[in-house]
Amino acid sequence: MTTLMETFQRQGFVFAVYMLGNxxxxxxxxxxxxxxxxxxxxxxxxxxxPTAWFFRVLRNKCVDRLRERSKRRTEExxxxxxxxxxxxxxxxxxxxxxxxxxxxxxxxxxxxxxMLVLRDVQGMSYAQIADVLSIPAxxxxxxxxxxxxxxxxxxxxxx
Amino acid sequence: xxxxxHIEALLSGYLDGELTQQDRQRVDVHLDDCASxxxxxxxxxxxxxxxxxxxxxxxxxxxxxxxxxxxxxKTSRGVGWLxxxxxxxxLIGMGVYEFVTDESINLWVKIGNGAVAVxxxLIGGSVLxxxxxxxxxxxxxDVER
Numbered sequence: 001m002t003t004l005m006e007t008f009q010r011q012g013f014v015f016a017v018y019m020l021g022n023x024x025x026x027x028x029x030x031x032x033x034x035x036x037x038x039x040x041x042x043x044x045x046x047x048x049x050p051t052a053w054f055f056r057v058l059r060n061k062c063v064d065r066l067r068e069r070s071k072r073r074t075e076e077x078x079x080x081x082x083x084x085x086x087x088x089x090x091x092x093x094x095x096x097x098x099x100x101x102x103x104x105x106x107x108x109x110x111x112x113x114x115m116l117v118l119r120d121v122q123g124m125s126y127a128q129i130a131d132v133l134s135i136p137a138x139x140x141x142x143x144x145x146x147x148x149x150x151x152x153x154x155x156x157x158x159x
Numbered sequence: 160x161x162x163x164x165h166i167e168a169l170l171s172g173y174l175d176g177e178l179t180q181q182d183r184q185r186v187d188v189h190l191d192d193c194a195s196x197x198x199x200x201x202x203x204x205x206x207x208x209x210x211x212x213x214x215x216x217x218x219x220x221x222x223x224x225x226x227x228x229x230x231x232x233k234t235s236r237g238v239g240w241l242x243x244x245x246x247x248x249x250l251i252g253m254g255v256y257e258f259v260t261d262e263s264i265n266l267w268v269k270i271g272n273g274a275v276a277v278x279x280x281l282i283g284g285s286v287l288x289x290x291x292x293x294x295x296x297x298x299x300x301d302v303e304r
Contacts, residue, residue, distance in 0.1 A: 002230065009226050017216040027222040034229045094209075101209045119175065120210035126177045145171035152202050159202045 001041050005034055008054045011122060015055065018117040019062040021106055029065055033058035052131040055124075059114065059132060066110055100158040104151055112147035119144055162189065163196055170200050174207060 012033055016026035036057050037044050047053040105113060118124045118132060129144075130137045152159065166189045172178040173186045190197050218226065255276075259269060 005227070005230055009223070013218050013222075013226070014215045023216065023218065023222060026216075027218055027226055031226045031229055034226060035233070038230055038233050097205065097209050098213055101206070101213065105210070116210060120207050121213065121215075123211070126172075126175065141172045141177060142168070144175075145168060148171055148203050148206055151206055152199070155206070159205050 001038075001045065004044070004050060005037065008034060008037060008051070008058075011051070012054065012058050015114075015117055015122060016058060016062055018105065018121065019059075019110065019114060020065055025065055029058060029061040032061045049128060049131060052124075052128050055118070055122075055132040056134070063110075097155075097158050100155055101151075104154045107154075108147065108150065111143070112150060115140070115144045115147045116151070163193060166190075166193070166196055167199060170196070170203055174200070174203055 009030060012030045013026055016029045017023055020026050020029060033054060037054055044050050044053055105116065108116070114133070115129070118129045119126075124132070126137045126140045126144075129140045133140070135143075166186055169178060169182055169186050173183060178186065190200060258264065258272070
């Protein structure tokens with residue numbers, strides 16, 4: 001269970017930062033999620049997909065926080081990541097695209113942002129995403145496509 | 160809906176390898192012939208690889224220990240309860256043993272104390288059983304008051 005909790009913490013923090021745009025809020029949401037996972041550890045252990053179980057809980061924690069501060073923007077998003085990006089990337093064009101992606105991702109509707117983070121950042125399958133969001137797999141494909149097309153339209157110059 | 164619009168709706172599923180074989184073949188054939196859809200597909204590919212290669216935000220050591228502290232707090236609380244209950248049971252057991260085996264105490268005092276202890280256990284036990292039964296059947300137990 002400890003290993004599972006560490007995995008949840010690592011993956012969950014990335015998701016929560018992208019969703020909430022703030023590392024402290026993300027840590028709070030993950031803490032709540034981990035607390036729920038630990039309280040229901042028997043359920044988690046016997047779950048068909050423990051990761052999907054945890055992300056479903058974490059996603060709800062993030063949605064609650066987004067509702068609480070629905071007016072606040074996500075400017076702080078990726079502050080820490082920016083530095084690492086500029087250190088690691090050597091290709092200027094790729095760096096420019098990564099920067100544009102970060103900015104536009106933070107401006108997306110949370111419904112679209114969560115699709116892109118779950119699929120393209122976390123690498124989940126459509127079935128897992130459907131499980132996390134409690135929606136049909138067909139809806140995952142159409143919603144994800146709308147999210148990507150929105151991002152594409154906003155990034156046209158950079159692509 | 161034009162052929163391009165129809166294919167465009169399938170591009171994300173195609174990119175993610177989530178289409179049926181039939182749909183995948185349709186997209187393959189269309190992309191061979193349509194430069195505009197091919198361009199859209201390549202742009203989606205760049206978005207996906209760009210998102211996938213973005214450096215992941217990492218917590219500070221303080222944030223990490225706060226998140227993982229949940230487990231430590233809950234575990235130590237559980238161990239604390241276990242030790243407290245175990246210790247109390249041991250002390251009570253030893254006390255009872257000393258009391259029962261102490262020959263300087265009058266037999267009637269022992270019987271009287273025993274009766275009080277048994278009565279307390281019976282009353283306490285019945286209240287506990289009743290509470291547990293109520294809790295199981297209470298339809299409003301999850302309602303926040």
